[in-house]
Amino acid sequence: MATESEITFKISGSALSFLYYECDKSRMDQVGFLIGEKHSYVTKTISDSEMNGEKNETIINIIASLPVGSPFTFCDNVGRINRIKLKEILGPLEKDVCGWYIFKRNAVLNPLLRGTILHRELMTAMPHVTSQSFALCCIGSDTTISKSTHRYRHVFLLYENRNFEPISVPIVNLGQSQDGGYRTNSATTSTNSSFNNIVSSLNLDITSGGLSIMKALQIPLQEKIMETAVKVQQYDQRAQQLVNEIEELKHNYFTRKQHNQSKTGKMLNESNDSEKKHKINKENENDFNEGNIEEKNEKKEDTDRGDSEEIIFSSKKEKLTTDITGYSKCSEDIIIEESNSPKSVDY
Missing domain, CATH: 3.40.140.10 (Cytidine Deaminase, domain 2)
Structure with a gap:
């Protein structure tokens, strides 16, 4: 087979x-x-x-x-x-x-x-x-x-x-394509529990014909559809409300995030400015200290220069005194030699 x-x-x-x-x-x-x-x-x-x-x-x-x-x-x-x-x-x-x-x-x-x-x-x-x-x-x-x-x-x-x-x-x-009427048989069995409950509650005689069954099902099915439509509307409204709440929460989250980022950026800028000011003050202080040290060095150099000039002046003064003393002694010797030498005679 x-x-x-x-x-x-x-x-x-x-x-x-x-x-x-x-x-x-x-x-x-x-x-x-x-x-x-x-x-x-x-x-x-x-x-x-x-x-x-x-x-x-x-x-x-x-x-x-x-x-x-x-x-x-x-x-x-x-x-x-x-x-x-x-x-x-x-x-x-x-x-x-x-x-x-x-x-x-x-x-x-x-x-x-x-x-x-x-x-x-x-x-x-x-x-x-x-x-x-x-x-x-x-x-x-x-x-x-x-x-x-x-x-x-x-x-x-x-x-x-x-x-x-x-x-x-x-x-x-x-619709059936052959005779243009409605389908009298179904290729499948409905698994919808609501539909099956409505059909079973009506106690319909299936052999009576399709038209009578359709008329008997019309009113209860319409009532069930209206009841379901009201529930669906409520669920849709609730779903839309939840969507709006989610969108609002997202908006608040991004707004707060941007605010925190701007606040953090401002704090970083302030800290950078304070660091720059501290650095400038430190540089000024270092420059001031270097200026004092240079001034002290200049004063020390001037003092050392003055001392050296005094030493040179003293040494020159001593040398001059020595030269003068030697010159005066030499003069005395010359005078003595002149007094001891014989006088010339004219003939």
Whole structure:
């Protein structure tokens, strides 16, 4: 018996519109995760050669999306993920993740090298997914010059043989394309607890027909939707309030940081000025001390010069006295010699 396996993806119109809405309201490029339900069916087939076979068909219905924002909240610049942060982001929805998406404005619908590395890292971090059951959705948008028309484009890709291959993901509508009526059967079973509780509380007769069931479900479903809408509004208001508080705290933090930096800079300038003044005063004091020392040296030199001049004058005076004494003695000798010599006679 031959067994064939096939995995197909489907997405509802509401899930796709919500995905477009989350992408369009963001001010920058973003990433997120695709949440889906997996249903498996086994169909027995008989071939022309009368051989029995089984076809295992797995349908993954994408029912919601979880926007994250920047991919750097759980991965680095290269694309390697932080598994702890990833588990914190996904929480209990990790087991329902069937893919992720990238949104870029005015860009080609093709992942770059970092997107490829991130896709492989996510498949490694989630053991319940395989290359066939983990899809990547690339979304792009552009507008006309007058901003009157917004165009959205998307493509689903599977990573096989180290390459991304596009796959067909049909959009599930309420209408049948053959007869134009509503669908009377569902390919999947709803796992929504609120919807199942409402249906079970009405005790509806499924065999009575689709129109009567739709009328019986309309009022309680509308009441449940209005009740849920009020709660969602309250949660959104609370979330927006928290976002405003975070922004205010960030503003206060940066303002205080700038104030502290300016205060620190002012104190450093004052300390530098005081150091400069102290240095100048010290230099002036050193100059003053050097001036006193020079003045003392000059006075000492003048004193030494005066002493030396006095010594020279005394030595000259003594020499002069000696010369005078010798001159006077020589004069006396000359006078004595003249008195002792005979007088000349005239003939």
